[in-house]
Amino acid sequence: xxxxxxxxxxxxxxxxxxxxxxxxxxxxxxxxxxxxxxxxxxxxxxxxxxxxxxxxxxxxxxxxxxxxxxxxxxxxxxxxxxxxxxxxxxxxxxxxxxxxxxxxxxxxxxxxxxxxxxxxxxxxxxxxxxxxxxxxxxxxxxxxxxxxxxxxxxxxxxxxxxxxxxxxxxxxxxxxxxxxxxxxxxxxxxxxxxxxxxxxxxxxx
Numbered sequence: 001x002x003x004x005x006x007x008x009x010x011x012x013x014x015x016x017x018x019x020x021x022x023x024x025x026x027x028x029x030x031x032x033x034x035x036x037x038x039x040x041x042x043x044x045x046x047x048x049x050x051x052x053x054x055x056x057x058x059x060x061x062x063x064x065x066x067x068x069x070x071x072x073x074x075x076x077x078x079x080x081x082x083x084x085x086x087x088x089x090x091x092x093x094x095x096x097x098x099x100x101x102x103x104x105x106x107x108x109x110x111x112x113x114x115x116x117x118x119x120x121x122x123x124x125x126x127x128x129x130x131x132x133x134x135x136x137x138x139x140x141x142x143x144x145x146x147x148x149x150x151x152x153x154x155x156x157x158x159x160x161x162x163x164x165x166x167x168x169x170x171x172x173x174x175x176x177x178x179x180x181x182x183x184x185x186x187x188x189x190x191x192x193x194x195x196x197x198x199x200x201x202x203x204x205x
Contacts, residue, residue, distance in 0.1 A: 055081030
């Protein structure tokens with residue numbers, strides 16, 4: 001049922017799925033990942049998009065030749081994305097952090113875009129090993145952390161770069177880059193929201 005929130009972090013998303021999908025799809029993906037492009041693997045490297053939302057990023061990478069697994073636990077968002085971004089290279093999955101049930105494959109690139117703040121500390125501690133386990137040897141983890149006011153009706157927590165690096169290193173991931181990024185969405189700009197982006201590398205074969 002669309003009115004049911006089975007995953008706490010999706011609170012406030014299902015009832016506004018149409019509006020949010022339209023807003024997310026207006027984001028310039030090339031600009032969003034501009035600083036990360038030099039690190040990304042060349043197609044057809046498999047990509048895992050955790051919290052795929054409107055399907056914007058999943059479709060973008062699939063159009064460039066990557067096989068993409070798009071994970072989205074919010075049914076209205078996932079169904080809207082599947083209807084709008086029809087691409088045979090995207091495989092949609094109803095799963096969620098921290099457990100990532102149903103995922104057994106390994107990926108050259110894992111994207112966790114503006115998702116981490118929906119997990120409390122205990123969930124983040126459980127989620128990082130699950131994410132690291134899905135990385136192929138020498139695979140890349142791209143994770144963005146949202147900082148700023150929490151919108152009404154959402155479940156979010158303060159997250160820091162320092163904690164995220166510590167959790168990743170505990171799982172054997174090596175930090176290779178990080179930077180601060182301003183939001184593209186006007187509402188986030190007005191609210192004073194900003195993002196930290198971190199890149200980690202899994203050990204090679």
